[in-house]
Amino acid sequence: MVTDDARGKVVVRNVTKQFDIENPDQGLAIKNVNFTVQPNEFMTIVGRSGCGKSTMLNIIAGLLNPTEGEVLIHGKRVTEPGLDRGMVFQSASLFPWLRAIENIEFGPRNIGKPRDERRALAQDLIKLVGLEGFENKYPRELSGGMQQRVAIARAMAMDPEILLMDEPFGSLDQLTREDMQRELLRIWETSRKTVIFVTHSILEAIYLSDRILVFCPHPGNVRKEFTIDLPRPRQKSSTEYMAYYEEIYENIS
Ligand SMILES: Nc1ncnc2c1ncn2[C@@H]1O[C@H](COP(=O)(O)OP(=O)(O)OP(=O)(O)O)[C@@H](O)[C@H]1O
Numbered sequence: 315m316v317t318d319d320a321r322g323k324v325v326v327r328n329v330t331k332q333f334d335i336e337n338p339d340q341g342l343a344i345k346n347v348n349f350t351v352q353p354n355e356f357m358t359i360v361g362r363s364g365c366g367k368s369t370m371l372n373i374i375a376g377l378l379n380p381t382e383g384e385v386l387i388h389g390k391r392v393t394e395p396g397l398d399r400g401m402v403f404q405s406a407s408l409f410p411w412l413r414a415i416e417n418i419e420f421g422p423r424n425i426g427k428p429r430d431e432r433r434a435l436a437q438d439l440i441k442l443v444g445l446e447g448f449e450n451k452y453p454r455e456l457s458g459g460m461q462q463r464v465a466i467a468r469a470m471a472m473d474p475e476i477l478l479m480d481e482p483f484g485s486l487d488q489l490t491r492e493d494m495q496r497e498l499l500r501i502w503e504t505s506r507k508t509v510i511f512v513t514h515s516i517l518e519a520i521y522l523s524d525r526i527l528v529f530c531p532h533p534g535n536v537r538k539e540f541t542i543d544l545p546r547p548r549q550k551s552s553t554e555y556m557a558y559y560e561e562i563y564e565n566i567s
């Protein structure tokens with residue numbers, strides 16, 4: 315039994331987010347959400363557009379305050395963003411005035427990491443996300459998928475215990491997406507992070523996750539939870555894989 319104050323553990327307790335306080339019938343994004351993510355667990359939230367996935371992730375990130383309830387990270391209540399959490403947003407949100415490599419170095423630079431060290435780290439991350447040769451480009455000179463890969467490298471640069479990823483591969487082509495899925499699993503397996511991942515793709519969720527939460531809308535909440543009990547790397551064409559797919563699909567529809 316892992317206690318609630320364990321490093322990398324995330325506890326979401328009775329979280330409600332009402333965007334429009336004046337109008338209780340509208341703007342209720344999520345209501346009374348409860349779940350726990352264990353240290354080093356890979357957990358994914360799937361669900362239809364508008365069911366509150368980004369809202370949930372932003373609350374865990376400390377970018378939004380819940381109307382009710384609380385999020386505990388290593389046993390401490392979240393009130394603001396912190397270095398223990400790295401976030402990859404649904405659309406790449408790079409600093410437009412910084413080159414790709416400078417975007418990746420931004421965090422390490424802020425905490426005073428020496429120049430040579432942070433440059434070497436950023437260069438490794440550039441290689442990891444397959445952007446060698448593009449390190450000196452500005453975001454506007456990169457495609458959407460390339461910008462997203464810089465955003466992933468930037469989140470990795472601080473080596474956070476918890477990685478929050480909001481549809482990070484949505485704008486990538488299929489082949490790059492599959493490469494990035496494998497890379498993410500490799501990083502997760504070697505660096506032992508807690509990952510909370512959001513995707514529309516059930517197939518992607520099954521490929522990656524230890525556990526999948528299916529969210530339902532109006533108001534957003536956890537409808538069902540699936541533990542994916544398949545060894546990695548997972549074979550997307552296997553019978554067991556497709557059986558999970560069908561069951562999850564039925565619960566989203
Ligand atoms: N800043 C905001 N102000 C008012 N309402 C909001 C705000 N952000 C989200 N909402 C509402 O909250 C609900 C959940 O939105 P959210 O963005 O969390 O959904 P999502 O599951 O991430 O959807 P998608 O899959 O399209 O990204 C929606 O009804 C949305 O309109």
Ligand SMILES: [Mg+2]
Binds near residue numbers: 369480
């Ligand atoms: Mg979203």
